[in-house]
Amino acid sequence: MQAYYGKVVLLTGASSGIGKVTAEYLAGLGYRVYGTSRRCKNGTLVFSDDNSKGFVEMVQLDVCDSRSAEEAVKYVMEKEGQINVLINNAGFGIAGAIEETSEEEACSQFNTNFFGMHRMCRQVLPIMRKQKKGLIINIGSVAGVFSIPYQAMYSASKSAMKAYTEALRIEARDWGIRAVLVEPGDTRTGFTDNRYYTAESENTSYPRSKSSIEKMEQDERSGKNPEIIARLTARLMNRKNPPVRVTAGLEYKIMVQLKRIVPDRFVEFMLRKLYA
Template identity: 55%
Template sequence: MSGNNNQVVLLTGASSGIGKATAEWLMERGFRVYGTSRKAAGIMDGKPYKTSASGGFIEMIPLDVNSESSAENAVRTVLEREGSIDVLISNAGMGIAGSIEDTSIREAEKQFDVNFFGTLRMIRHVLPAMRKQGRGRIIVISSVAGLISIPYQSMYSASKYALEALVEALRHEVAPFGIKACLVEPGDTRTGFTSSRVIAEAAGEASPYYSRFRKSLDRMEQDEQNGVSPEKVARVIHGMIKRRNPPIRRAVGLGYKAILFLKRLLPSWLVEKLVGMLYA
């Protein structure tokens, strides 16, 4: 996929943050972007709401990644209009913060339903069309937290670890059909994710973990506010589309690449200590 040739992109979670920045970046370069949002139904009129001189556009369509029928309908809508889907970018996600003890099973299930099962739903629904085409690109937005688990962000980290395992297996399974699967792993990014993070109901002042949790969360939010721009993540995603043979994963930002490189070199006890110093 070295050139875009007005490729058709289905991008989940496109109304804000990394998703919005990626949709606009790709549109400006001639991609036909179908962005999704749970709130898109009100503006869905069959016409692009943004266009570019390069021939690209963004059209928003409704999608709730928690719903099997909604995922199926979103894919069908794009296929009926375009006849193909060249790229799926699974970006929709959310985060729950709190200690493991303070996080209920219901809250953990919600975390996995959006981040993991939402991605799985979209992958399963685009694969038949991509196999028929004999080509396709599946890009899953994971996280550095999917390779280094963060205290008090355990459910978020676990959902991203699960995505890492999913794509590693998927990559082998779909390669014979001309489909490439890969991961993009942002670290702290300046988006609305910080303000939209969900706090576990039991993580209030009565929790025995409260003081350490608040300190960890404050550090995390500060890092996010000083993090990379969503446009930088968009550039990396575009690069993964353009490459004929993209690597299985790509971290965003030199600092995070260095951290992941050091994780492979340093003894596990030292990595554990460093993470604890930062976030525990």
């Protein structure tokens, strides 16, 4: 098996959805995957492949806690002495109109999706610099390209991941470290059921918000199989120079390309038609 960066992978949010499927897919290819969850015991083996010798072992991690990030990385380093690939996948979505999202709720969205990624990068970058090689894959979203009404905090957190990844690529390049943003579209996972609704959205003054979020949830439930992201991730892990960002799925790729050339007002019109 080819493994350009090496075989040791640390993947956050591996208990469900995209993370779980990706962890198992990579293990099937011979990668030694340390998958994280807030609710697991360190060292629990959840998947192994006798042929490839790959496995998925769970590591307890809350990406909102710097100490927890430090402990998780220390655990992998004690077992393996190296981390070749970090996949920042842990995340969730908040729904509610901007006006009806408290500061605390907005911060909690960024704390997991954006600062969670940053906490993990802060722990892993010094290791990768010493190794003079490494790959960081950040799981963004098409919602970071197209701002979704009533999910502004989620879209903003994913858009921030894009800005971060672009700067990280330039800063880390001298040490042989590469970074790439993966942008999935609607995908069938636990994400929909795990969505958090802001407290004020219960008595919303925005009558369109309910049907808009329902539409989004329908699209997610009939969305793509997470294996698409797993396969894409595996391909990126063998690229010496991965692209800045990769959108998953042909229709989403086309939408992202079109956004670059059509006027902003047209994009806004389409989003209003779809979600408002």
